[in-house]
Amino acid sequence: MIKTENVSFRYPDGTVALNKVNLEVRDGEFLALIGANGSGKTTLLRQLIGLLKPSSGKVFLNSTEFRHFKDEEVFRRVGMVFQDPNDQLFAATVEQDVAFGAVNLGLKPEEVTRRVGEALKMVGAAELAGKALHTLSFGQKRRVAIAGVLAMETEVILLDEPTGGLDPCGASSIMHLLRKLNQWRKTTMVMATHDVDLVPLFCDRVAVMSEGWLIREETPTEVFANAGMVREAGLRLPRIAHLIEILKKEDGMDFSNIPLTIGNARREFVRLMESQPQTKPESISPPVTTGEPSDGS
Known part of the structure; x- marks a missing residue:
């Protein structure tokens, strides 16, 4: 589906964010990008949707290099949920914001209405449809941002720390929703996170980032079996592990x-x-009765 080939990226201030990254995102999988802060996760996500262009290397969508697509062609297939929903939301009301991407796809009004209603219902925010965005909590804004991408019904959804700012119940709800979409709609998910406890529960594969390098790309079981590598990348094992x-x-x-x-x-x-060998419990002798009053001991 999406593949990077020796992708490197340097910001204008000279900061090297990616170093020769070779990553393959497979159709229908739920892939986690894990790494410490500053490891290159967000920069790599932005390469996968074309918001940033490689300083060197290539990015492919269905075997065609990104530079051969117009931006709107990529956005029809790949959506992204940003780390801070305030960077993504701008319309006056929730309903208008969720509809924005679908409207830009040129869909008929009734189809836009259907998608918006369905997306808000899926993220548990149907009652927010008519509310002004500035009145929402951070967690509510997070759900609305996800709904906006869901309404576009893209083949791939990129998520930058999708559970950030959510309470445990809210985070669990969002992750179960994303996994359901991944399994039922076959939507490919790529999630950047440093919450390693989520990864074994929801993700098929893990790509480990460290200082701009992709250092491992395996199943959760294979990745977390290498505790030394995980800790060298500035992460920890899942609590249970x-x-x-x-x-x-x-x-x-x-x-x-x-x-x-x-x-x-x-x-x-x-x-x-x-x-363990089963041992027979020792028999306990009955107490000896002396006829003396008990002291309770």
Whole structure:
């Protein structure tokens, strides 16, 4: 679907943000870009939609180099949700803002109305349709920004820290929505995040960024099995994996692998308990009655 070939990028002030990045985004996958702040995640996302042009190297969409497309042709296929929704929202009302991209696609008014209503409902913001944008909370703005991209029904959605500013329930709701779209609509998702706990739950593959370099591109299990590499990239293991790592090292527990989720950890604990030899509990002798009053001890 989208591929970069030796992409490097330098900002006008001389900051090198990307170094010879070779990344392939596969059709229908949910790909996580993880890395510390300043690792190049956002810059790479902007390359994947053409908002930034490579200083060197090439970006391809369906085997055709980006420079052969007009911007509007790319935007019909690839949408992006920015890290700060205030950079993305500008219309007077929620409904108008969500409709903006769909209107620019040249759709009929009734189709725009259908898409806007459906998108707002999907992100749990249908009741916000007539509200002014400046009255919304940050979390509500985040949902509206996502709805605007959903209304365009692009083949690919790029997301820059989509759960930032959301409470845990809101973040979980958004991630389940994105995964549902990925599975039901086959929408390709590319999410930049440093929240490593989300990655094993929702993502098929992980690309690890460090100082502008793409240093690893594997499944979550393969990436987080290399704890040294993860920490060198300025990240940590998922909490569950870190706990299991400590139990193996400090307590000698024999885990066959490092679980990344609560469900997998539970299965490993059950396996360990079932593998332990069953010991018969010692019989307890009844207390000796002396006839003396009890002191309660």
